Amino acid sequence: MTTEQRIGQVANYVDERTGAAAWMKKNLQKVFPDHWSFLLGEVALYSFVILLLSGTYLTFWFDPSAREVIYEGSYAPLEGVQMSAAYASTLHISFEVRGGLLMRQIHHWAALIFMASIVAHLMRVFFTGAFRKPREGNWIIGIGLLTLGIVEGFLGYSLPDDLLSGTGIRIAEAIIQAIPVVGSYLSYFAFGGAFPGEAFIPRIYIVHVLLLPGAFLALITAHLMMVWYQKHTQFPGPGRTEKNVVGYPLMPVYMAKAGGFFFIVFGVTAFISAVASINPIWLYGPYTPGQVTAGSQPDWYMGWLDGLVRMAPPLETYFFGYTISWNILIPGLIVPGILFTGMALYPFIESWITGDKREHHLLDRPRNAPNRTALGAMSITFMLVALINGGNDLIATNFDLSINQIMWGTRIGIIVLPPLAFIITKRLCLSLQRADRELVLHGRETGRLLRLPHGEFVEVHEPISPEKAYLLTSHEQAPALALPDVDGRGVKRSGALRNKLRSRMSVAHSEAVPKVSADDLKEIEHH
Amino acid sequence: MSNEIEAIKDPGLPAHIHRKADHDPVAAKRAERQVAILFGISSVGTVLLIASFFIPEDIFIFVPVMGSQNAHQLGLGLGMAISLFFIGMGAIHWAKTLMPDQEVIAYRHELRSEDVDRKEFVVAVKDGVEASGIGRRSLIKRSLGAALGLSALSPILLLRDLGPLPGNDLKETSWKAGTYLVTDPGDRRIRASDLEVGAVAQVLPESDDPEHRKLNDIAKDAVLLIRLRPEEFNLDAERLSWTHEGIIAFSKICSHMGCAVALYEQQTKHLLCPCHQSTFDVTRAAKVIFGPAARPLPQLNISVDGEGFLIARTPFSEPVGPSFWGRISS
Numbered sequence: 114m115t116t117e118q119r120i121g122q123v124a125n126y127v128d129e130r131t132g133a134a135a136w137m138k139k140n141l142q143k144v145f146p147d148h149w150s151f152l153l154g155e156v157a158l159y160s161f162v163i164l165l166l167s168g169t170y171l172t173f174w175f176d177p178s179a180r181e182v183i184y185e186g187s188y189a190p191l192e193g194v195q196m197s198a199a200y201a202s203t204l205h206i207s208f209e210v211r212g213g214l215l216m217r218q219i220h221h222w223a224a225l226i227f228m229a230s231i232v233a234h235l236m237r238v239f240f241t242g243a244f245r246k247p248r249e250g251n252w253i254i255g256i257g258l259l260t261l262g263i264v265e266g267f268l269g270y271s272l273p274d275d276l277l278s279g280t281g282i283r284i285a286e287a288i289i290q291a292i293p294v295v296g297s298y299l300s301y302f303a304f305g306g307a308f309p310g311e312a313f314i315p316r317i318y319i320v321h322v323l324l325l326p327g328a329f330l331a332l333i334t335a336h337l338m339m340v341w342y343q344k345h346t347q348f349p350g351p352g353r354t355e356k357n358v359v360g361y362p363l364m365p366v367y368m369a370k371a372g373g374f375f376f377i378v379f380g381v382t383a384f385i386s387a388v389a390s391i392n393p394i395w396l397y398g399p400y401t402p403g404q405v406t407a408g409s410q411p412d413w414y415m416g417w418l419d420g421l422v423r424m425a426p427p428l429e430t431y432f433f434g435y436t437i438s439w440n441i442l443i444p445g446l447i448v449p450g451i452l453f454t455g456m457a458l459y460p461f462i463e464s465w466i467t468g469d470k471r472e473h474h475l476l477d478r479p480r481n482a483p484n485r486t487a488l489g490a491m492s493i494t495f496m497l498v499a500l501i502n503g504g505n506d507l508i509a510t511n512f513d514l515s516i517n518q519i520m521w522g523t524r525i526g527i528i529v530l531p532p533l534a535f536i537i538t539k540r541l542c543l544s545l546q547r548a549d550r551e552l553v554l555h556g557r558e559t560g561r562l563l564r565l566p567h568g569e570f571v572e573v574h575e576p577i578s579p580e581k582a583y584l585l586t587s588h589e590q591a592p593a594l595a596l597p598d599v600d601g602r603g604v605k606r607s608g609a610l611r612n613k614l615r616s617r618m619s620v621a622h623s624e625a626v627p628k629v630s631a632d633d634l635k636e637i638e639h640h
Numbered sequence: 641m642s643n644e645i646e647a648i649k650d651p652g653l654p655a656h657i658h659r660k661a662d663h664d665p666v667a668a669k670r671a672e673r674q675v676a677i678l679f680g681i682s683s684v685g686t687v688l689l690i691a692s693f694f695i696p697e698d699i700f701i702f703v704p705v706m707g708s709q710n711a712h713q714l715g716l717g718l719g720m721a722i723s724l725f726f727i728g729m730g731a732i733h734w735a736k737t738l739m740p741d742q743e744v745i746a747y748r749h750e751l752r753s754e755d756v757d758r759k760e761f762v763v764a765v766k767d768g769v770e771a772s773g774i775g776r777r778s779l780i781k782r783s784l785g786a787a788l789g790l791s792a793l794s795p796i797l798l799l800r801d802l803g804p805l806p807g808n809d810l811k812e813t814s815w816k817a818g819t820y821l822v823t824d825p826g827d828r829r830i831r832a833s834d835l836e837v838g839a840v841a842q843v844l845p846e847s848d849d850p851e852h853r854k855l856n857d858i859a860k861d862a863v864l865l866i867r868l869r870p871e872e873f874n875l876d877a878e879r880l881s882w883t884h885e886g887i888i889a890f891s892k893i894c895s896h897m898g899c900a901v902a903l904y905e906q907q908t909k910h911l912l913c914p915c916h917q918s919t920f921d922v923t924r925a926a927k928v929i930f931g932p933a934a935r936p937l938p939q940l941n942i943s944v945d946g947e948g949f950l951i952a953r954t955p956f957s958e959p960v961g962p963s964f965w966g967r968i969s970s
Contacts, residue, residue, distance in 0.1 A: 357746065
């Protein structure tokens with residue numbers, strides 16, 4: 114029997130029951146463009162699979178219960194100590210289950226890699242403009258996944274009920290409690306009474322292992338189906354247009370590459386987990402509200418939030434006997450709310466500014482969208498300053514600084530540095546555009562000096578390839594929106610302020626160094 | 641739309657450069673061997689994993705750079721890493737050297753449906769809505785809306801028993817007038833003389849059942865005792881009367897977000913919360929001198945009983961721990 118016949122037999126069985134052959138035939142040859150930055154989202158997907166596998170393993174031994182037990186395991190320093198069953202079972206996984214510690218570390222490292230790759234993927238999508246029509250919906254799903262990831266990660270490292278994670282829960286409880294009017298009620302409902310109670314660990318366990326993973330699966334499925342259906346974006350270059358996709362077919366090249374990449378991500382995660390200890394909960398001891406570890410740090414993706422809370426000014430308002438804790442509400446709820454809402458709405462804001470309602474499948478080079486790139490740099494700067502303050506105690510200890518200096522530095526920095534980053538980045542982008550223009554007009558500097566007959570030294574420039582010239586000039590430079598204050602009959606249009614704002618932003622958005630046209634080149638040749 | 645001036649022309653996809661393995665059978669054979677070697681290394685990793693599973697857990701080996709390592713843990717981890725990583729390396733090397741590397745072009749189709757379909761869709765929806773009569777029959781529309789809205793109440797109601805209402809719980813602690821201060825850990829009563837000047841101690845209210853203290857109680861009851869020289873205080877007369885021979889007592893639960901305010905700096909007499917670095921001045925009744933906390937730590941009014949043991953003279957005069965909406969209201 115030939116290979117074709119054998120495949121045919123299986124295919125026949127399936128196809129007669131599903132009619133899948135036509136669809137499969139088309140999609141096995143689906144073309145995916147190749148670029149290293151397209152792997153970032155893949156890393157996130159594969160870490161999620163690793164999290165599911167390692168997490169399921171951990172559930173076989175983990176006991177999500179706040180029930181008090183006396184520790185009798187093999188870790189001598191905690192012998193006879195009173196602790197929750199959750200903490201005791203985590204110790205059991207770490208010390209008695211063979212491979213248990215490795216799996217715990219894989220689970221925790223994979224969670225950090227998951228969040229890091231989501232953020233990196235988000236930046237790639239943002240800076241290349243991949244979120245533009247028709248992909249706004251997928252962008253919003255992505256923001257949803259990022260948000261869920263932060264919550265899921267926090268719940269995950271809270272489960273072992275060690276001193277560090279208990280402190281984290283205490284802080285989360287204080288944020289809930291600070292919500293005006295209903296805060297203390299919400300806290301009592303969430304915790305089944307006063308903090309810490311015995312209900313919280315089992316409750317967050319079911320959210321962590323069932324509810325949120327379910328939501329993840331649904332959202333990731335939708336995310337990938339959209340990518341599949343709308344086809345992947347591609348970087349600009351010769352032969353690549355808005356109407357085509359240039360790349361490799363799913364079968365066999367992409368299957369081998371993507372499948373192989375899963376094993377690489379898993380292997381690297383296992384390697385890190387083999388050599389680098391993470392969250393050694395046995396060193397922290399069981400949670401008790403009267404104690405705390407010095408240098409309390411959340412995982413990095415919560416660090417910016419903690420940094421914001423640390424730098425908040427000590428503001429509380431009292432009126433008619435009620436208290437509003439601005440020092441908790443602003444950094445804990447209001448600022449993150451604005452950041453994430455703004456991020457989710459950004460595709461619509463940009464399209465409103467540019468008036469561009471067309472589909473985009475070719476990516477932008479970040480320098481060719483200076484305003485957007487500068488905005489991204491500004492947001493990253495904001496987050497970094499907050500993150501630095503989240504580790505201010507460790508920075509103070511390690512670099513011999515005073516915590517007060519760091520705190521004041523970041524308090525001022527978070528207001529001053531982001532706008533500065535915006536201005537610098539925008540100037541950099543425009544300079545890079547100017548450099549591109551130079552390159553196309555005058556060619557590449559060869560480093561060869563030529564002495565002219567009359568003694569002058571000149572550097573020899575070499576023309577760049579037509580492919581490169583095309584790449585550097587193929588982007589679109591849309592003019593700013595023309596939004597006159599008055600309509601055709603000289604009557605003032607409604608929403609004047611809105612129009613003014615929009616045209617101002619549109620002018621800022623379209624600022625660019627004019628790209629080289631074919632006419633420019635011809636003119637140069639005549640010289 | 642943007643440029644009337646002529647743009648530089650698209651030269652099209654660059655010519656494909658063939659790899660050595662594409663036309664040289666020797667190179668192809670070599671690539672095949674390389675892939676097989678990579679897969680082979682993976683199998684070695686799995687063998688290492690299996691062997692490590694049976695290494696006793698108390699054997700430590702010295703690894704340069706990393707120091708002393710548990711052989712069992714390290715072997716398991718490295719075995720797994722090698723076994724997985726090299727499967728991936730093999731597959732990708734295979735794809736890069738032996739599978740076709742000529743880029744192919746597929747075409748995009750506009751996502752938008754045909755105009756006819758779009759029109760028919762609108763008509764179908766309109767017909768459907770009309771056929772149901774929901775637009776005309778407002779009685780149905782309103783009663784359905786009311787029914788759906790009401791039914792949404794049931795989950796809220798069913799979730800009511802997630803927890804009790806806070807009531808006065810957040811405002812009360814176990815400290816009563818006359819409660820003895822006892823050490824934590826140890827649960828021994830304390831005399832003023834037990835505490836040297838400059839010393840600090842964590843105390844709890846004396847309990848009938850010290851073996852089984854509830855975390856819920858500790859979360860509100862934990863108190864720090866600090867002894868200074870009485871002249872070091874900078875307090876008003878009332879607060880000074882709450883101290884005893886230079887011993888002052890504060891709630892250990894941070895007034896910002898409830899962490900344990902555990903760091904005491906003897907030189908400056910500052911208390912620092914390690915979570916968000918709120919800093920309190922002990923000499924001035926735990927006034928906030930730095931950080932995000934808005935309120936001082938509540939001070940406990942202490943004294944001694946007839947035998948010289950420290951007691952609370954009154955309960956806390958205000959709720960301890962982080963703020964909440966109804967904190968000050970009666």
